[in-house]
Amino acid sequence: MTKVFPDGFLWGGAIAANQAEGAYNEDGRGLVQTDVTTGGTVDSPRYTTFIDKDGKPGKVGGMGHTAKIPEGAKFAVLDDYYYPNHKAVDFYHRYKEDIKLFAEMGYSVFRLSISWARIFPNGYDEKPNQAGLDFYRSVFEECRKYNIEPLVSIWHFDTPLTLEQELGCWANRKLVDYYVRYCQVIFEEYKDLVKYWLTFNEINNTIMFLDMFGEVPQEAYQEAYQTLHHQFLASAKAIKIGRQINPNFQFGNMICGITFYPGTCDPADVLLNEHKWQQNIFYCSDVQAKGRYGSYAKRLWDEHGVVLDIEDGDLEALREGTIDIYTFSYYMTNNVTTHDSDDLVAGNFSAGVRNPYLTYSDWGWALDPTGLQYFLEKIYDRYELPMMVVENGLGAFDTVEEDGSIHDDYRIDYHRQHIKAMAQAIANGVDLIAYTTWGCIDIVSAGTGEMRKRYGFIYVDMDDQGQGTLERRPKDSFYWYQKVLASNEQSALEE
Numbered sequence: 001m002t003k004v005f006p007d008g009f010l011w012g013g014a015i016a017a018n019q020a021e022g023a024y025n026e027d028g029r030g031l032v033q034t035d036v037t038t039g040g041t042v043d044s045p046r047y048t049t050f051i052d053k054d055g056k057p058g059k060v061g062g063m064g065h066t067a068k069i070p071e072g073a074k075f076a077v078l079d080d081y082y083y084p085n086h087k088a089v090d091f092y093h094r095y096k097e098d099i100k101l102f103a104e105m106g107y108s109v110f111r112l113s114i115s116w117a118r119i120f121p122n123g124y125d126e127k128p129n130q131a132g133l134d135f136y137r138s139v140f141e142e143c144r145k146y147n148i149e150p151l152v153s154i155w156h157f158d159t160p161l162t163l164e165q166e167l168g169c170w171a172n173r174k175l176v177d178y179y180v181r182y183c184q185v186i187f188e189e190y191k192d193l194v195k196y197w198l199t200f201n202e203i204n205n206t207i208m209f210l211d212m213f214g215e216v217p218q219e220a221y222q223e224a225y226q227t228l229h230h231q232f233l234a235s236a237k238a239i240k241i242g243r244q245i246n247p248n249f250q251f252g253n254m255i256c257g258i259t260f261y262p263g264t265c266d267p268a269d270v271l272l273n274e275h276k277w278q279q280n281i282f283y284c285s286d287v288q289a290k291g292r293y294g295s296y297a298k299r300l301w302d303e304h305g306v307v308l309d310i311e312d313g314d315l316e317a318l319r320e321g322t323i324d325i326y327t328f329s330y331y332m333t334n335n336v337t338t339h340d341s342d343d344l345v346a347g348n349f350s351a352g353v354r355n356p357y358l359t360y361s362d363w364g365w366a367l368d369p370t371g372l373q374y375f376l377e378k379i380y381d382r383y384e385l386p387m388m389v390v391e392n393g394l395g396a397f398d399t400v401e402e403d404g405s406i407h408d409d410y411r412i413d414y415h416r417q418h419i420k421a422m423a424q425a426i427a428n429g430v431d432l433i434a435y436t437t438w439g440c441i442d443i444v445s446a447g448t449g450e451m452r453k454r455y456g457f458i459y460v461d462m463d464d465q466g467q468g469t470l471e472r473r474p475k476d477s478f479y480w481y482q483k484v485l486a487s488n489e490q491s492a493l494e495e
C-alpha cells in the first residue's frame with residue numbers, strides 16, 4: 001500500500017486560547033478583547049461592551065479594531081450580557097482529558113496558543129505571572145507525555161486589553177517591545193518543550209478584512225498598514241531572539257489562506273484578482289518569508305494615501321527575522337470581479353461574488369478543496385519553504401442522537417476531500433509537513449461567538465447561552481480521523 005503522506009508528517013488539530021480555555025479571570029489572567037465581546041450569529045454581529053465617560057454602560061457592533069468605543073469610554077464586562085469566551089469549553093481545567101483524547105486519535109502535533117494576558121496580564125507588567133507560566137508548562141508536558149509536538153501560536157487575536165485601552169493597540173509602536181519581551185520570556189521558559197512557534201495568527205486579516213466593507217475611510221488603511229508594519233517588526237525581532245535562545249526553534253508565519261479567483265475571464269477581473277493576491281496574501285507573506293516589502297507595496301500605500309512610519313533599522317530588522325515554515329489556515333475561496341453583482345457572499349475575513357461551481361456551508365463559506373491545492377502549489381512555487389496547513393475545518397450544526405452518538409458524515413467528507421487535495425499537492429512537489437484541523441474539539445466561534453457552529457471531532461456539551469455539562473463525546477469523525485492517522489493510506493481515506 002502506498003503511503004499518502006511522507007513519514008514523519010505531523011497530523012493533529014488546533015485550538016486558540018481565548019476560544020477554548022475559559023477561566024477568563026482566574027490565576028491572575030488579564031482581560032483581552034473577547035472578554036468584553038458578546039455572542040452573535042451569522043446575521044447579527046458580536047458586540048463590544050463598555051462604560052462611557054459619564055458612567056453609562058453601552059455596546060458597539062463589531063470586535064477587535066472594528067469596534068471603536070466612544071471617546072473616553074472604557075472596555076467593560078457588563079452584568080446584562082453573556083460573554084461566551086469567559087467559560088468557553090473550559091480547556092483550562094480539562095486539558096488533561098482533552099489531550100488524552102487527542103492522543104487516542106493519534107495526534108503527533110497539537111496547535112494551541114498562549115494567552116499573552118496569562119503571562120503578562122496588562123501586557124507591560126514588570127514581571128511575568130507565575131501561574132500563567134506554570135499552566136502552559138503543564139500543558140506542554142502533557143503533550144510530550146503522549147509524544148505530541150506542541151505547535152504554539154504566540155498571538156491569536158488576543159492582545160492584552162490594557163494595551164488596547166491605554167495605547168490604542170498595534171498602531172502604537174510601543175507594542176513591538178512589549179511583544180518581544182513576552183516572546184523572550186516564553187522562549188526561555190519553554191525552550192526544551194516547544195520547537196514550533198507561529199508569531200501572529202492570520203496576520204493578513206488586518207488588511208484583507210477592510211475589503212468587506214466597501215468604502216472605508218483612509219484612516220482605517222493608515223492604521224491597518226501601520227499595525228502590520230509593527231507586527232512584522234515584532235515578529236522579525238522575536239524570531240531573531242528566539243534563534244539565539246534555541247537554534248533548533250522553527251518559526252512560522254500564519255496567513256489566512258483565501259484563494260482568490262477572477263470572477264470572469266474579463267482581463268480587468270484577472271488583473272484585479274492578481275492585485276487582491278498582492279494586497280491580501282503576498283503583502284504579509286513577502287515581508288515575513290523574503291524579509292522585504294514587495295514591489296507592489298508602494299502602489300498599495302499610494303492607493304489609500306498611506307504614509308508608513310518606517311524608522312531607521314526597521315528594514316534591516318525585517319531582513320534578519322524571516323520564517324522557516326509557511327503556515328496558513330484554509331477554509332474557502334473567493335471570487336473577485338470588476339462587474340456589478342447582487343449575488344455577494346461573505347466568509348472568513350473576506351467577501352466576494354458567488355461561485356456557481358461551488359456549494360456553501362450553513363454559514364455561507366465556499367466549500368472548495370481544489371482551492372487548497374491551488375493555494376499550496378502557488379505559495380510553494382513562490383517561496384519554496386516547507387508548509388503547514390494549521391487550520392482547516394467545517395463549521396456545522398451537529399445533532400446528538402438519543403444514544404449519544406453524533407453522525408457528522410458531512411465533516412468527514414469535508415476533511416476527506418481536503419486531505420486528498422493536500423496529497424495531490426504533495427504529489428505535485430509541495431513540501432507539506434503538517435495538517436492540524438481547526439477546532440479539533442468544539443470551541444467558541446471567533447466570528448460569531450456561537451457554540452453551535454461546531455468544528456470539532458469531539459463534541460462538547462455547551463450551548464450559546466452557556467448551558468451544558470461540558471462533557472466531551474467523540475463524533476463519528478473522531479473514529480474516522482483515528483483510522484486515517486493510524487494507516488496513512490489512501491484506502492483509509494476512502495472509508
Ligand code: BG6
Pocket residue numbers: 016019201202256329348391395438444445446447448453
Ligand atoms: C480563523 C481563526 O480565522 O478561522 C480562528 O484563526 C477561527 O480563530 C476560525 O475560529 C474559524 O472561524 P469561525 O468564525 O468560524 O470561528
